[in-house]
Amino acid sequence: xxxxxxxxxxxxxxxxxxxxxxxxxxxxxxxxxxxxxxxxxxxxxxxxxxxxxxxxxxxxxxxxxxxxxxxxxxxxxxxxxxxxxxxxxxxxxxxxxxxxxxxxxxxxxxxx
Ligand code: AMP
Ligand code: ZN
Numbered sequence: 001x002x003x004x005x006x007x008x009x010x011x012x013x014x015x016x017x018x019x020x021x022x023x024x025x026x027x028x029x030x031x032x033x034x035x036x037x038x039x040x041x042x043x044x045x046x047x048x049x050x051x052x053x054x055x056x057x058x059x060x061x062x063x064x065x066x067x068x069x070x071x072x073x074x075x076x077x078x079x080x081x082x083x084x085x086x087x088x089x090x091x092x093x094x095x096x097x098x099x100x101x102x103x104x105x106x107x108x109x110x111x112x
Contacts, residue, residue, distance in 0.1 A: 008044050008099035022073045027066050029073050032103070039078045039107030043070060050098040051089055070104060079106035 010016040011030065018030035021041060032040040045062045055063075074083045083106030088095040 004048055006048055006097070006099050008042075008097055008101065009048050012044070012046055021077055022069070024069075026062055027069065029104070036103075037084075037105040037107060037110060039074075039083070039105065041073070041077060041104040043073070043102040043104060044099060048099050050095075050100060052087070052100070053089075066102060070102070074104055074106060077104075079104065082106060084110055 004010075007016060011018045012028055018028075020028060020030045022029040025046070027043060027045050029041050029043045032042050043066050045059075045066060047059060047062055049059060070085070083104055086103040086105065087100070088103075
């Protein structure tokens, strides 16, 4: 991640502060700076890639790890009654940070 000009890589490297709620050797989860729900977390892998179309075996294993951890992380952070996962992909989806990330939204009844 060194010298990567990506805001989420800088968060992983500790160069930009974040409100971390979970970290292990493969992933980091922190609070979204502009929450769109009562609970709005971002889960990122410690591997910089933008799109699911860039998937390979290691990245598939990383995403599998992330999805296996998310239920407990969501429950521990106020989403005991359900939550929504969003992965924006590209311009039409409004992706603004080009490091693949999973939005975790909940803590209230979400509008569709
Ligand atoms: P997306 O539009 O799917 O690319 O989502 C990017 C998200 O990153 C947005 O919801 C932003 O509010 C969030 N974001 C951008 N910069 C930061 C930051 N420094 N700390 C926390 N969240 C951020
Ligand atoms: Zn990155």
